[in-house]
Amino acid sequence: FIKWTLCAVGLGILIFLFPPLYGEGYESLGVLLNGQELSLDGQTPLAFLTDSPWSVPVFFLLILLLKVFSMTLTNAGGGVGGTFGPTLFVGAIAGFVVARTLNLLFDGTLMSVPEQNFVLVGMAGLMAGVMQAPMTAIFLIAEISGGYDLFLPLILTSTISFGTTRIVEKYSIYTKRIAQRGELLTHDSDQAVLTLLKVSDVIETDFSTVKIDDTLGRLVEVISESTRNIFPVLDSKDRFQGFVSLEDIRKDMFRTDEYETLHVFNFMRSAEEYVYEDEKMDSVMKKFEETSAWNLPVVRRDRTYVGFVSKSKIFSAYRDELKVVSQD
Structure with missing residues (x-):
């Protein structure tokens, strides 16, 4: 007033x-x-x-x-x-x-x-x-x-x-x-496609998650039921802490005597970057370029885990959107 x-x-x-x-x-x-x-x-x-x-x-x-x-x-x-x-x-x-x-x-x-x-x-x-x-x-x-x-x-x-x-x-x-706001469509086809693409359209959520204090035995059990080679690691509040790659655990998967002594945090890797679910696609592509990563985790602003986004998924969506833009 x-x-x-x-x-x-x-x-x-x-x-x-x-x-x-x-x-x-x-x-x-x-x-x-x-x-x-x-x-x-x-x-x-x-x-x-x-x-x-x-x-x-x-x-x-x-x-x-x-x-x-x-x-x-x-x-x-x-x-x-x-x-x-x-x-x-x-x-x-x-x-x-x-x-x-x-x-x-x-x-x-x-x-x-x-x-x-x-x-x-x-x-x-x-x-x-x-x-x-x-x-x-x-x-x-x-x-x-x-x-x-x-x-x-x-x-x-x-x-x-x-x-x-x-x-x-x-x-x-x-x-x-x-x-x-990164929402301006121009005559630049590449920029227009990136503007139209949304992170929510390319998020992959079919990754099996594990808790940070789970044992190696529990991790092996999750791996046996999954078709992915990346396993997001969450805390008790479902906040993203890191991930475990199948390559990191391959040598220890058959050491049954350590199933209860080793834990997920012994194999966990930290993510080089995070992608937010409301982030602009051109910013996401810069993060991929800077980190040389093939997959990046998607989180909310409070770091609650949402899924992963991969270069292959983005490129596939990019090609589909480019066809639409070119026809228009």
Whole structure:
């Protein structure tokens, strides 16, 4: 409640001082696109700033900077700040500030730039960078302007914005979180297949388990009833402790005189790595590569034993999934 209150008060103060920050900003966009002056008389104590020519770009520059904080307060307070609307708004304000500053600097003597066009180009530039969709930005703004007179400036601005953003950020605002979770499907078939594969699909659970304090006799009995050559070792709470390989016990299997003196912990090996049942497949493959293991145990976060995952099972599932992806 305290967080919500602080965000509400902060946002209220910002909107009180800078009314264009309210909502998605479409009303202010309409005014700028029509080439009109935004009148703030009676709406804010700072309305006097728009009386001076140079105060206008300064006022809108403050709006441009404070929009970031208003969106942050909105999201932190539980609201939805949006993406598309604020992107267009910030781009339009940036274009307007640049155009108005140039016009004030040259005062119509050397040149005069059309502020409406700069508003449109600014919208396209920010959209191409934030959403990493330059073609969408170009044609959408071209349609908004009702023609293709600005086509070349839109292409140049969107291309530069997209290229610059791509250098420092690989993903757009829409795909970044999905990519961080490892769930983003791309045109890379190998990566797409690894993203689609889940550990739960390749877990093998038909391994016979033994307790860490079981005797050699009990271990031999379990081996005689199993078709596997790996035997997971668990404690009394079914937490994975290690495993026994058939190769490790082969020499002692027929030493009946030691069936009651030797125990499982005398033959147990520790696992080089663990695989968690909710782990991403690309992480699992890295563990196989680093350990050179052929089988790795699958456990829950509290180390409760689930099963094993093997390279052969993953490769088989990979081939099947790759066929599906290739057909699509």
